[in-house]
Amino acid sequence: MSGKHIGKQTIALQNPPCIAAGAAVVGKKEGEGPLRERFDYISQDSYFGQKSWEKAESTMLKQCFDLACDKAQTAPSSLDYIFSGDLLNQCVSSTFALRDSNVPFFGLYGACSTMAESLSLAAMSIDGGFADTVCALTSSHFCSAERQFRLPLEYGGQRTPTSQWTVTGAGALILKNSGSGPHVTHITTGRIVDAGVTDANNMGAAMAPAAYETLKTHFADTGRLPGYYDAVITGDLGVFGHDVLAELFANDGVNFSNIFTDCGILIFNVKLQDTHAGGSGCGCSASVLAGHIIKCMQEGLWKRVLFAATGALMSPTTSMQGETIPGICHAVAIENIQEAS
Amino acid sequence: MSGKHIGKQTIALQNPPCIAAGAAVVGKKEGEGPLRERFDYISQDSYFGQKSWEKAESTMLKQCFDLACDKAQTAPSSLDYIFSGDLLNQCVSSTFALRDSNVPFFGLYGACSTMAESLSLAAMSIDGGFADTVCALTSSHFCSAERQFRLPLEYGGQRTPTSQWTVTGAGALILKNSGSGPHVTHITTGRIVDAGVTDANNMGAAMAPAAYETLKTHFADTGRLPGYYDAVITGDLGVFGHDVLAELFANDGVNFSNIFTDCGILIFNVKLQDTHAGGSGCGCSASVLAGHIIKCMQEGLWKRVLFAATGALMSPTTSMQGETIPGICHAVAIENIQEAS
Numbered sequence: 001m002s003g004k005h006i007g008k009q010t011i012a013l014q015n016p017p018c019i020a021a022g023a024a025v026v027g028k029k030e031g032e033g034p035l036r037e038r039f040d041y042i043s044q045d046s047y048f049g050q051k052s053w054e055k056a057e058s059t060m061l062k063q064c065f066d067l068a069c070d071k072a073q074t075a076p077s078s079l080d081y082i083f084s085g086d087l088l089n090q091c092v093s094s095t096f097a098l099r100d101s102n103v104p105f106f107g108l109y110g111a112c113s114t115m116a117e118s119l120s121l122a123a124m125s126i127d128g129g130f131a132d133t134v135c136a137l138t139s140s141h142f143c144s145a146e147r148q149f150r151l152p153l154e155y156g157g158q159r160t161p162t163s164q165w166t167v168t169g170a171g172a173l174i175l176k177n178s179g180s181g182p183h184v185t186h187i188t189t190g191r192i193v194d195a196g197v198t199d200a201n202n203m204g205a206a207m208a209p210a211a212y213e214t215l216k217t218h219f220a221d222t223g224r225l226p227g228y229y230d231a232v233i234t235g236d237l238g239v240f241g242h243d244v245l246a247e248l249f250a251n252d253g254v255n256f257s258n259i260f261t262d263c264g265i266l267i268f269n270v271k272l273q274d275t276h277a278g279g280s281g282c283g284c285s286a287s288v289l290a291g292h293i294i295k296c297m298q299e300g301l302w303k304r305v306l307f308a309a310t311g312a313l314m315s316p317t318t319s320m321q322g323e324t325i326p327g328i329c330h331a332v333a334i335e336n337i338q339e340a341s
Numbered sequence: 342m343s344g345k346h347i348g349k350q351t352i353a354l355q356n357p358p359c360i361a362a363g364a365a366v367v368g369k370k371e372g373e374g375p376l377r378e379r380f381d382y383i384s385q386d387s388y389f390g391q392k393s394w395e396k397a398e399s400t401m402l403k404q405c406f407d408l409a410c411d412k413a414q415t416a417p418s419s420l421d422y423i424f425s426g427d428l429l430n431q432c433v434s435s436t437f438a439l440r441d442s443n444v445p446f447f448g449l450y451g452a453c454s455t456m457a458e459s460l461s462l463a464a465m466s467i468d469g470g471f472a473d474t475v476c477a478l479t480s481s482h483f484c485s486a487e488r489q490f491r492l493p494l495e496y497g498g499q500r501t502p503t504s505q506w507t508v509t510g511a512g513a514l515i516l517k518n519s520g521s522g523p524h525v526t527h528i529t530t531g532r533i534v535d536a537g538v539t540d541a542n543n544m545g546a547a548m549a550p551a552a553y554e555t556l557k558t559h560f561a562d563t564g565r566l567p568g569y570y571d572a573v574i575t576g577d578l579g580v581f582g583h584d585v586l587a588e589l590f591a592n593d594g595v596n597f598s599n600i601f602t603d604c605g606i607l608i609f610n611v612k613l614q615d616t617h618a619g620g621s622g623c624g625c626s627a628s629v630l631a632g633h634i635i636k637c638m639q640e641g642l643w644k645r646v647l648f649a650a651t652g653a654l655m656s657p658t659t660s661m662q663g664e665t666i667p668g669i670c671h672a673v674a675i676e677n678i679q680e681a682s
Contacts, residue, residue: 004470005421009445011471052662080346081530089430090656091450095533099654099667104350104530106458107654107669109432109450117447121462128469129345130352189422189445192436313440313448315431321393326440328448 004127007221009188016183016337017126020133020176021072024291025064026283027142027168033268038291039169040067046143046168054088057141057170061086061097064170065137068290072174079103079174080131083118085110086282087140087166089148094138103135111311112207112236113190114138115171115286116330119307123184123332126177137172140281149200149316162202164238164264164280165273171286173294182297182305186333188218192313194326200319204241204264204277207310210327211237212248215308218331226259230302233293234329235263235285235309238277239270263288263309285309293334303336345468348562350529357524357678358467361474361517362413365632366405367624368483368509374609379632380510381408387484387509395429398482398511402427402438405511406478409631413515420444420515421472424459426451427623428481428507430489435479444476452652453548453577454531455479456512456627457671460648464525464673467518478513481622490541490657503543505579505605505621506614512627514635523638523646527674529559533654535667541660545582545605545618548651551668552578553589556649559672567600571643574634575670576604576626576650579618580611604629604650626650634675644677 004011024039031042041063048056048063061084069076082101085108086093098105110117118136125131143153145166151157175184193213197206211234219226226232237245242265246256263285264278289307296302308331314323345352365380372383382404389397389404402425410417423442426449427434439446451458459477466472484494486507492498516525534554538547552575560567567573578586583606587597604626605619630648637643649672655664 005472009421014470054658054662080350085448085450087431088656089658090428090452090654092654092656092659095654095667095669096659096664099533099535102532105533105669106462106530107426107450107452109426109448111431111448121447124466124469124471128465128471129355130465130469131346189447191443192440192446194440313431313433313436315429315433317395317430318433318437321395323437326436328436328446 009217010221011187013123013127013185015127016185017123017175017177018179019182019294020174020179021068022173022290022294023064023067023071024287025060025170026287030167030169030267033273035267035292038295039287053141053143054092057093057139057144058096061093061139061170064172065097065135068135068172068174074133074174076101076103079133079135081106081125081134083108083122083136084138085114086138087145111313112280112282112285113309113311113328113330114282115289116307116309116332119173119332120187120189120330122175123187126175132177134175135172138282138286139170140166140283142166142168145281159276160201162240162277164203164236164277165275166281167267167279167284167287169283169287171290173290182294182334183337184332185335186222188214188221188331190214190328190330192326192328194324196324198324203280203312204238205244206312206325207327208237208241208244210329211245211308211310214329214331229259229304229306232260232306233263235288236280237262237310238264238280240277297334297336305334307332307334350558351562352528354464354468354526356468357526358464358516358518359520360523360635361515361520362409363514363631363635364405364408364412365628366401366511367628371508371510371608374614376608376633379636380628394482394484398434398480398485399437402434402480402511405513406438409476409513409515415474415515417442417444420474420476422447422466422475424449424463424477425479426455427479428486452654453621453623453626454650454652454669454671455623456630457648457650457673460514460673461528461530461671463516464528467516473518475516476513479623479627480511481507481624483507483509486622500617501542503581503618505544505577505618506616507622508608508620508625508628510624510628512631514631523635523675524678525673526676527563529555529562529672531555531670533667533669535665537665539665544621544653545579546585547653547666548668549578549582549585551670552586552649552651555670555672570600570645570647573601573647574604576629577621578603578651579605579621581618638675638677646675648673648675
């Protein structure tokens with residue numbers, strides 16, 4: 001085990017990188033939800049002025065990237081690395097959004113856990129001494145995801161009660177090696193957990209066991225109790241996955257208190273907005289983190305947050321071939337700490 | 342710029358991680374090529390005992406992972422991280438191959454540049470003090486790629502002269518923070534370069550400008566001339582992409598000497614094996630690196646190699662929507678150095 005490793009799968013950063021700024025761009029429906037005031041830009045046009053939903057998603061992500069750079073007063077050319085990925089086949093939302101950025105690029109795939117994965121690697125690149133300024137970002141788009149993973153929108157397929165609504169949204173964070181703001185202090189990188197769930201319309205249940213394993217390991221590795229944090233926020237288990245997670249913790253006698261919440265629950269009013277089990281997609285946890293969680297920390301409402309994004313690592317092909325759905329969850333501790341001057 | 346940054350986009354590792362072992366598993370056709378003696382396992386069955394080519398690819402990658410761990414005398418449970426990705430939609434070859442590994446997992450997407458990307462991040466995780474032992478790996482399968490990216494195999498479509506043959510192969514490396522063997526000393530992470538090529542059957546031409554930019558930057562950042570290396574090996578530009586790269590360097594007055602070669606050229610006898618412009622796919626550069634290049638270094642034939650894997654960051658959807666093909670190239674310097682005792 002290296003010096004930064006504490007416990008089984010957690011690292012404690014020696015010089016916690018600072019989240020200098022975050023930006024979130026979302027679609028119309030997300031802009032009508034409870035977090036509407038928290039987003040930097042709400043598009044009324046699902047096409048974002050483009051001719052296809054795939055191009056729309058790239059345009060949204062590019063807009064989010066530009067906004068984050070602007071808010072951090074950082075020229076894209078001064079970034080050492082970009083860490084990005086998304087749900088589209090071959091992660092083309094990211095590559096087309098960032099092809100003109102002229103910044104060294106690491107492409108990622110972590111399904112809906114991508115924001116935590118990109119944030120982890122971005123923070124590690126700074127703490128490891130490889131970079132001073134980096135960007136971590138990701139996106140999803142309801143329409144591009146729906147037609148790629150499920151059915152053509154025109155088909156008007158019925159949704160099951162456990163299904164989640166892919167968020168049209170993007171989130172981007174600029175991390176720096178010093179400065180004021182929330183800092184990334186600990187990273188618990190997830191292992192793949194396959195609980196044998198096969199229902200592709202119940203992703204929450206497929207991902208909850210991964211969230212449980214990662215959170216339990218994080219608490220054990222750090223010696224922290226859940227109550228150390230002002231909020232423990234998974235993303236995106238949705239309503240039913242959140243219940244599964246609560247039950248798994250209850251079996252251990254752990255009080256799954258009201259500090260536990262989920263990005264998929266926060267982003268929509270699931271009853272009023274008819275989103276069934278809540279939001280999902282890389283852009284859900286990304287826009288909630290960059291738009292809402294970071295602001296809560298900047299405002300001093302929360303001092304310590306554990307952000308634990310979850311992903312379902314299947315594809316339409318593996319589901320058609322009868323495979324189960326492996327899940328993953330990466331947890332990142334973000335804390336308002338005073339920098340040594 | 343951080344302390345490890347030299348020049349524009351290159352980092353010099355302070356404690357170069359050691360490549361403790363590499364393993365390569367390939368298909369029948371690759372096992373009939375010039376490197377047949379270099380691979381650890383050649384499967385005569387394109388299905389690897391499975392019922393689909395996607396499951397076959399996962400099985401091949403899992404076999405390669407197990408072999409690499411075995412050769413490095415490393416229990417999978419002692420790995421701190423795995424860095425893996427592949428060409429299949431949602432990178433399912435990697436996630437299904439490694440879902441039982443029980444190791445913290447970072448999923449990547451870099452198209453055919455994935456081996457260099459995973460090797461870069463794996464080396465950085467050790468040099469940054471986050472890990473002692475990690476695995477970097479990737480795969481591709483001719484049959485799963487062909488039906489996903491092009492046409493059903495049963496269609497028997499004609500191939501253009503510039504087309505490349507997706508390698509059925511996997512490569513895995515185990516990196517450690519100390520030990521004997523080749524070491525990763527420098528990493529030049531690529532930027533996305535889009536030269537405007539739209540022909541999805543001429544990936545070499547689409548990726549060559551990215552290789553040119555990354556190699557030129559690597560030489561400028563390190564102050565090294567190409568001749569510093571015993572071999573500069575791109576992967577996978579193929580025959581025509583290699584020619585484009587030679588021409589780009591010739592325009593600068595740089596002698597593109599015989600130390601320059603390409604994994605896509607090395608793996609097949611393109612005339613005898615009817616593979617047109619040569620090999621491609623994540624598994625091409627991965628199996629050539631893990632099977633051939635590392636062995637050449639272990640045998641002392643080469644002391645310094647620059648491994649520069651290239652990727653085409655498009656999808657069938659973006660090509661159908663008329664987009665150009667962005668390319669990327671990550672360069673990793675691997676050197677036989679004596680460790681300070």
